[in-house]
Amino acid sequence: MTAMDLIVILPELILVVAGCLALVVEPYLKKDKTAAVTIVATALVASGAVAFGLAGETRAAFGNMVVLNDYAVFFKVLFAVAGVITVLMSPRYLAAYDRHLGEYYALLLFAIVGMDIMAAARDLMAFYVGLELMAVSSYLLAGFFRYHARSNEAALKYFLTGAFASAITLYGLSLVYGFAGATNYQQIGQALQATGNTTAIALATALVVVGTGFKVSMAPFHMWTPDVYQGAPTPVAGFFSVGPKAAGFSAILMLFLTVLDVSRSTWSILFIVLAVLTMAVGNLFALAQKNIKRMLAYSSIAHVGYLAAGLGALGRADDDLAGQAILLYLAAYTFMNLGAFAILACLKTQDPAGHGYTLAEFAGLARRAPWAAVLMSLFMFSLTGIPGTAGFIGKFYLFNAVVRADLAWLAVLAVIFSAVSAYYYLRVIMYMFFREPEREYVPREAIGGPLAAALALCAAGVIFIGLLPGSLWDAAVSSFGNFFG
Amino acid sequence: MNIPVEWYLILSAFLFVIGAAGVLTRRNLFIVLFSIELMMNAVNINLVGLSRLHENLIGQTFVLFTMTVAAAEAAVGLAIVAALYRNRKTLMVDLFDSLKG
Numbered sequence: 208m209t210a211m212d213l214i215v216i217l218p219e220l221i222l223v224v225a226g227c228l229a230l231v232v233e234p235y236l237k238k239d240k241t242a243a244v245t246i247v248a249t250a251l252v253a254s255g256a257v258a259f260g261l262a263g264e265t266r267a268a269f270g271n272m273v274v275l276n277d278y279a280v281f282f283k284v285l286f287a288v289a290g291v292i293t294v295l296m297s298p299r300y301l302a303a304y305d306r307h308l309g310e311y312y313a314l315l316l317f318a319i320v321g322m323d324i325m326a327a328a329r330d331l332m333a334f335y336v337g338l339e340l341m342a343v344s345s346y347l348l349a350g351f352f353r354y355h356a357r358s359n360e361a362a363l364k365y366f367l368t369g370a371f372a373s374a375i376t377l378y379g380l381s382l383v384y385g386f387a388g389a390t391n392y393q394q395i396g397q398a399l400q401a402t403g404n405t406t407a408i409a410l411a412t413a414l415v416v417v418g419t420g421f422k423v424s425m426a427p428f429h430m431w432t433p434d435v436y437q438g439a440p441t442p443v444a445g446f447f448s449v450g451p452k453a454a455g456f457s458a459i460l461m462l463f464l465t466v467l468d469v470s471r472s473t474w475s476i477l478f479i480v481l482a483v484l485t486m487a488v489g490n491l492f493a494l495a496q497k498n499i500k501r502m503l504a505y506s507s508i509a510h511v512g513y514l515a516a517g518l519g520a521l522g523r524a525d526d527d528l529a530g531q532a533i534l535l536y537l538a539a540y541t542f543m544n545l546g547a548f549a550i551l552a553c554l555k556t557q558d559p560a561g562h563g564y565t566l567a568e569f570a571g572l573a574r575r576a577p578w579a580a581v582l583m584s585l586f587m588f589s590l591t592g593i594p595g596t597a598g599f600i601g602k603f604y605l606f607n608a609v610v611r612a613d614l615a616w617l618a619v620l621a622v623i624f625s626a627v628s629a630y631y632y633l634r635v636i637m638y639m640f641f642r643e644p645e646r647e648y649v650p651r652e653a654i655g656g657p658l659a660a661a662l663a664l665c666a667a668g669v670i671f672i673g674l675l676p677g678s679l680w681d682a683a684v685s686s687f688g689n690f691f692g
Numbered sequence: 693m694n695i696p697v698e699w700y701l702i703l704s705a706f707l708f709v710i711g712a713a714g715v716l717t718r719r720n721l722f723i724v725l726f727s728i729e730l731m732m733n734a735v736n737i738n739l740v741g742l743s744r745l746h747e748n749l750i751g752q753t754f755v756l757f758t759m760t761v762a763a764a765e766a767a768v769g770l771a772i773v774a775a776l777y778r779n780r781k782t783l784m785v786d787l788f789d790s791l792k793g
Contacts, residue, residue: 331754332753332754332757335754335757335758335761336757336761339761339764339765343761343764343768346768346769346772347768347771347772350772353775354779355779356780356790357790357791359772359775359776359779359780360776360788360790360791361791362772362775363721363772363773363776363785363788364788364791366768366769366772367728367785370728370765371715371728371731373765374711374712374728374731374732374735375712375731377732377758378734378738381735381738381739381742381751382738384739384742384750384751385745388742388745388746388748388750389748389750390750433791434791437791
């Protein structure tokens with residue numbers, strides 16, 4: 208290791224130091240935890256800014272275990288943004304439950320470090336350690352309200368499925384090591400290319416698809432998702448729905464395009480099958496949900512289905528269009544989904560004892576809380592994919608790439624399922640604006656403070672990407688493709 | 693006597709399948725945790741056996757990482773189980789069904 212190696216992991220170093228600082232500083236603060244929140248938020252901004260400043264560099268460090276290139280930078284900036292929004296969502300929500308502690312922020316930062324490593328890893332060992340750092344921190348975040356049976360249950364379900372999935376992935380990776388005799392992505396890729404696509408490699412590929420499919424909640428490995436999102440603290444659920452998913456996709460793209468490139472035909476077909484299943488399960492189950500948090504969980508499964516269709520297309524096509532579209536989609540999805548969860552967090556913060564996230568409680572929200580209703584509508588429009596919002600741009604590029612890969616039927620299916628999704632997204636808007644509330648609601652304090660900032664960030668992101676996607680698309684194009692350079 | 697690498701792979705495949713079956717069928721939370729550990733250890737045997745086959749130390753290095761991570765994971769898992777037991781006074785997984793819809 209040389210001192211230059213540290214530059215490659217500088218964004219992560221900042222986060223680790225800030226996480227430890229938050230742990231040490233928070234116990235000394237009395238009621239007001241602003242200092243701890245400030246440290247964490249500043250560190251995330253700094254991490255994102257440093258990563259952004261390193262764009263264009265290509266370096267490898269620690270014996271080619273991690274690299275710094277535009278692909279890693281894209282994800283590091285994305286994770287930092289998701290982290291900032293989550294941190295801004297959290298203080299009042301946690302305070303409402305009397306669980307405003309430094310551990311929360313430290314765990315969040317450590318999870319983001321794990322995600323960063325997943326995106327930057329070019330070695331199975333580094334990938335695995337990053338994955339587990341993210342996962343273990345996430346289990347604890349899901350169970351952060353440890354006196355609440357539901358939060359415990361969410362943590363347990365997340366832990367059992369997560370550990371099971373890790374073990375399956377790892378078994379697949381151990382077989383890959385067996386064929387290649389190396390754990391470096393590039394060396395494995397070359398070694399496997401020499402052996403060709405045998406049945407045994409196809410088996411290893413299938414195991415890795417199943418394991419990573421669990422992590423990003425593709426159907427039929429999605430059962431844990433709604434339960435975990437419902438039981439976990441709302442800001443954490445929002446974070447789970449974007450952060451670990453984007454990290455999962457960053458690693459999936461990397462693993463399948465470099466390590467398992469030889470079995471392209473196998474994993475491409477597997478992902479197409481999973482995409483169809485995932486879109487169907489996510490959208491159809493979301494229709495039946497009366498609980499908005501569970502509805503958003505199923506909707507996140509549906510979005511994973513669209514992304515999986517992109518993965519299938521990527522395996523079929525000769526160009527990188529689908530990969531670039533996946534990157535763009537992940538960025539768009541981060542803003543809109545975190546925004547929707549921020550609204551839920553806001554409503555729950557206003558009424559911790561009474562609010563149950565049910566659809567009925569959204570009736571007449573436009574009159575009680577016009578700003579919340581308008582912003583929620585924006586996020587719902589975006590999730591549906593209405594033109595002018597980030598969701599439309601993401602779907603447009605993604606489905607276009609799917610069509611270009613000669614999978615027009617899959618794109619048609621995705622569009623049909625998007626139309627189905629309009630029903631459950633727009634139903635929320637209908638309830639907020641046109642339904643009379645079933646009971647009287649006590650007037651609540653308006654949204655303010657950091658939560659308002661989080662909402663503003665999400666809304667700005669959704670509108671900006673929706674109207675001016677050019678710069679983000681350019682970033683996605685330049686990030687994707689050169690994985691090692 | 694030289695033990696061929698296939699023996700290691702077969703042993704590990706058996707252990708892995710036993711572990712996976714345990715996770716999917718057992719009701720007691722501790723047995724489920726043990727089963728997950730069994731799956732991780734199947735991976736370790738695989739890696740060490742294959743490391744011997746390739747005559748490099750990468751597999752054995754990998755095992756050090758997986759063991760460390762498995763220990764951390766077990767610690768977190770047991771912490772979650774302890775918190776859950778305090779609230780629910782049971783360890784049967786199928787009774788944890790308050791989240792559904």
